[in-house]
Amino acid sequence: MKIRLLLAFLLLCTAFAQAQNDPTIMxxxxxxxxxxxxxxxxxxxxxxxxxxxKSVEEYVDLFxxxxxxxxxxxxxxxxxxxxxxxxxxxxRDQQIRPSFVEDTDILAEAKKVYDETVxxxxxxxxxxxAHILLRLAQDATKEQQEAAxxxxxxxxxxxxxxxxxxxxxxxxxxxxxxxxxxxLLPWIESNQTVKEFxxxxxxxxxxxxxxxxxxxxxxxxxxxxxxxQLEPFDTLKSDIIRFLENRNVRDRVADKKIExxxxxxEGKLTKDDIMSRRAAELEATDSDMKNLIRExxxxxxxxxxxxxxxxxxxxxxxEGLAAYFKKNKKKxxxxxxxxxxxxxxxxxxxxxxxxxxxxxxxxxxGWAEKLRTTFNNDTxxxxxxxxxxxxxxxxxxxxxxxxxxxxxxNGVKGYPIDATYGKLLKKGPxxxxxxxxLVTADYQEMLEKQWVAELRKKYxxxxxxxxxxxxxxxx
Numbered sequence: 001m002k003i004r005l006l007l008a009f010l011l012l013c014t015a016f017a018q019a020q021n022d023p024t025i026m027x028x029x030x031x032x033x034x035x036x037x038x039x040x041x042x043x044x045x046x047x048x049x050x051x052x053x054k055s056v057e058e059y060v061d062l063f064x065x066x067x068x069x070x071x072x073x074x075x076x077x078x079x080x081x082x083x084x085x086x087x088x089x090x091x092r093d094q095q096i097r098p099s100f101v102e103d104t105d106i107l108a109e110a111k112k113v114y115d116e117t118v119x120x121x122x123x124x125x126x127x128x129x130a131h132i133l134l135r136l137a138q139d140a141t142k143e144q145q146e147a148a149x150x151x152x153x154x155x156x157x158x159x160x161x162x163x164x165x166x167x168x169x170x171x172x173x174x175x176x177x178x179x180x181x182x183x184l185l186p187w188i189e190s191n192q193t194v195k196e197f198x199x200x201x202x203x204x205x206x207x208x209x210x211x212x213x214x215x216x217x218x219x220x221x222x223x224x225x226x227x228x229q230l231e232p233f234d235t236l237k238s239d240i241i242r243f244l245e246n247r248n249v250r251d252r253v254a255d256k257k258i259e260x261x262x263x264x265x266e267g268k269l270t271k272d273d274i275m276s277r278r279a280a281e282l283e284a285t286d287s288d289m290k291n292l293i294r295e296x297x298x299x300x301x302x303x304x305x306x307x308x309x310x311x312x313x314x315x316x317x318x319e320g321l322a323a324y325f326k327k328n329k330k331k332x333x334x335x336x337x338x339x340x341x342x343x344x345x346x347x348x349x350x351x352x353x354x355x356x357x358x359x360x361x362x363x364x365x366g367w368a369e370k371l372r373t374t375f376n377n378d379t380x381x382x383x384x385x386x387x388x389x390x391x392x393x394x395x396x397x398x399x400x401x402x403x404x405x406x407x408x409x410n411g412v413k414g415y416p417i418d419a420t421y422g423k424l425l426k427k428g429p430x431x432x433x434x435x436x437x438l439v440t441a442d443y444q445e446m447l448e449k450q451w452v453a454e455l456r457k458k459y460x461x462x463x464x465x466x467x468x469x470x471x472x473x474x475x
Contacts, residue, residue, distance in 0.1 A: 025467045028067040029459040035467055035474075038063060040291040042471065056471050060463065066302065068455040073301035076308075084300055089272060091296050095289065096278050100254040109249055110240040114233045121230055124190045128226040129201045130183035132168060133175040136218035152212040152219040159209065165223050174218070184225065197222070309451050314444040324443045325432030331442075332435050333428035334391075340364065340434065341422010342387040343397045345415035351375070352419045355383060359421065365433055384412050389425075389434055 024032040041063060046053045054062065078084055132155060136148045155172060159165060166182030173179040190202055196215035204210060204224035213220045230236070261274050283290035307313075314320070325332070344355055358374050359367045367387055375382040390398050392405065399405040401420050411418065425434075432439045 023467045024464060025471070026064070026067075026461060026463045028064065028461050029071045031071070033067065035471065036287055037291060037294070039471055040288075041066075041295070056468065060468065064461055064463075065452050065455075066298075068452070068459055068461070069302050069305055070298045071459055072309075072455055073305040076305060078301055078304050081304075084304065088297055088300055089275070092279055092293055093275050095293060096275060096282055097254040097258075098250060099278060099282060100257045101250045105253045105257075106241055106244065106249060107237075109244055109253065110237055111233060113240055113244065114230075114236065118230055121189045124202055125227055125229045126187045126189055127201055127204075127224065128187050129185050129204070130165060130169060130223045130225055131175070131178065131185065131197075132165070132173045132183055132221045133178075133217060134172075134219045135174045136214075138216060148219055149212075152221065156212055156221055159221065165209070183223070187228075306448075310444050310447045314440055314447055317443075321432050321436070321439050321443055324446070325429075325435075325439050328442070329428065332438060334425070336391055337403075337424055337426045338429075339390045339398055339402045339420075339422055340425050340430070341390075341420060342367065342385050343395055343401075343418065343420050344386075345384040345412040346417045346419070347382060347415055349417060351382060352417060355419070356421050384415050389429075 022034045022036045025035045025038045026033045042054075042056060042059050046059070073079065134148055134152050134155075136145065140148070155168060159168065166184075169179055169183030173183055175183070178185055188201075191198055193201070194215045194217070196213055197217075197220055200210045200213040200220070201222050201224065204222065206224050206227055208224050210220070210222040213222060258271060258274055262269055262271055265273075279293060283293060346352060346355065355371065355375070359370055362370050368385075371383065371385060386395055388394075390402075392399055392403050396407050396409045397418055398420060399407045400409055402424060409418070429435045
């Protein structure tokens with residue numbers, strides 16, 4: 001009992017000390033926000049390379065808006081959505097999986113690979129042969145076989161007479177991968193090549209040359225350049241570890257350890273339970289990890305709630321966009337006229353009028369589909385079209401015909417007849433669809449401001465100015 005009380009007292013003292021070292025900088029809807037969380041966010045968003053840096057005072061409002069949106073997301077229970085839980089768990093697991101792996105684990109994996117290699121190589125060790133290959137197909141005719149045998153024998157005779165092996169390999173070997181290096185192969189172990197080559201090569205001593213050897217690839221003459229046993233583990237350790245790291249050994253070790261922990265719990269814990277516990281352990285001792293995980297957690301919530309209340313809402317609100325455009329139409333006036341229509345290219349003269357008749361009375365945003373189904377709905381492409389809202393310089397043909405500019409037009413190959421259809425808009429767009437991207441962005445900005453104003457009325461925020469003054473100015 002006394003031990004439990006002592007532990008509780010120590011934990012209380014630790015919590016008190018942490019609170020003293022990391023005071024509350026603000027409360028948002030009654031929830032405390034630590035100075036370290038604010039500093040983490042401020043420093044990350046105002047690091048070197050950030051163009052629009054903010055002072056601490058300027059950043060406060062941005063941070064409050066961020067926290068208010070997260071509070072609203074919690075109120076909407078977005079953190080209970082299975083899609084949110086799944087995506088967050090995936091990211092969280094990516095961050096904490098490395099914590100299950102220690103350097104000794106990787107060293108053990110490297111030693112395991114080394115020991116398996118030693119066992120596989122056996123007493124025969126490793127060899128480094130060079131060879132000259134004359135290819136011979138397995139279905140070669142008798143005449144082709146005799147010709148190949150005659151030629152390889154003449155090469156062998158030349159080598160026995162003192163000819164340079166590397167030079168003959170470069171000039172005569174039909175293995176291009178090794179010929180350029182004088183026939184030299186890399187270090188190989190037993191049974192790494194076809195049996196005929198393997199048996200002949202491993203029977204050679206260093207400096208010894210084989211007679212012509214027939215394998216499924218053709219005739220070989222093999223020269224043994226070197227032999228060795230595998231180097232000690234400590235010599236190869238770094239190379240093996242690098243090899244394993246490039247093949248995601250840490251992921252495999254982490255998976256194995258997590259599976260073992262689940263198995264050891266005898267059904268009491270799931271993989272998610274293990275990962276959640278490890279995340280809590282790391283967050284308790286590593287403030288950077290805690291802030292990183294919280295940042296992603298809250299960032300997912302922020303994205304979803306903002307999408308629902310601003311981004312996706314604005315993009316799909318055609319009535320709202322139209323009304324916003326109508327109210328702010330002058331804002332989108334152009335300094336130069338635009339041509340709203342198309343430049344099109346056809347094979348036959350009759351299609352010039354047919355194209356115009358096809359889209360007459362059809363809304364501008366429906367032209368493309370109407371033209372496609374009418375003229376290009378099978379394997380024959382009857383027309384080529386450039387549709388849009390054009391200013392001077394966007395399209396050479398429109399510049400010449402509509403804007404009366406002296407410009408060179410390169411025709412479309414196979415479509416000798418050019419034409420245009422549409423209207424010249426001198427002052428500005430006809431409707432919001434003509435500048436949908438700009439209107440959507442402005443409408444989103446308006447919705448964002450309205451939403452933030454509502455959140456500030458809905459949820460109380462209290463900033464501790466004394467603590468704010470100590471941001472990045474404490475030990």
